[in-house]
Amino acid sequence: MTVHDLVYAGNSILKNPSSEIVNFNSSELKMLVEDLIVTMRENHGAGLAAPQIGIDLRVMVFEIKNNPRYPDVEEVDLTVLVNPSYEIISEVLTEEYEGCLSLPKMRGLARRYDHILYSAYDVNGNHFEKEAKGWHARVFQHEYDHLDGILYPERMHNMKEFSYLES
Known part of the structure; x- marks a missing residue:
């Protein structure tokens, strides 16, 4: 397991949609997942997407x-x-402050759907679905956006709510 350096806003990999996995149950995929987990935890992230470590x-x-x-x-x-x-279950949008490991020390009020159904595959290629509301739905959508080349400021309604956090 390797803690990777993070990729920051401005890097081209964060601006473009990512490629789909075609080979499941591979040692490379399992290693990538392990690296994402340890990198996320080391940086106190709520989530992490492969593009954020340059993949x-x-x-x-x-x-x-x-x-x-x-x-x-x-x-x-x-x-x-x-x-x-994912599918939107409710058209209700909520605004909450978000941060991002690729935009360190920044926060912004981003709009997200409050109730969704997401689906995906695990590393072995098994398909699953899960319904999510509230913060769970927000975290999913935030990380999902990274896979499509979108950063949370693009989900902000009012850029006056974008701010720097001193720490």
């Missing part, structure tokens, strides 16, 4: 447990998603 593949992970960056949000178990997609 052009549709793989993402998320987990929220005892996270100092998000101390007051609901917990979400470790989730690994390969080639994810």
Whole structure:
């Protein structure tokens, strides 16, 4: 397992859609997932997508447990998603402040769907679905956007709500 350097806003890999995984159950895919998990945890992230470590593949992970960056949000178990997609269950949009490991020390008020159904494959190629609401749905959509070359400021309604955090 390797903790990777993060890729920051401005890097071209964060601006373009990522490539789908075609070979499941490979040692390379399993190693990528392990690297994403340790890199996310080392940086206190709520999630991480492969493009954020410079890898052009549709793989993402998320987990929220005892996270100092998000101390007051609901917990979400470790989730690994390969080639994810989602459907909107409710058209209700909510605004919450988000941060991103690829935009360090920044926060912005981003709009997201509050209730979704996501589907993906695990590393072995098994398909699964999960319904998500609230923060869980937000984290999924944030990481999913990375796979499509979108950063959270593009989901902001008012750029006056984009700010720098001193720490």
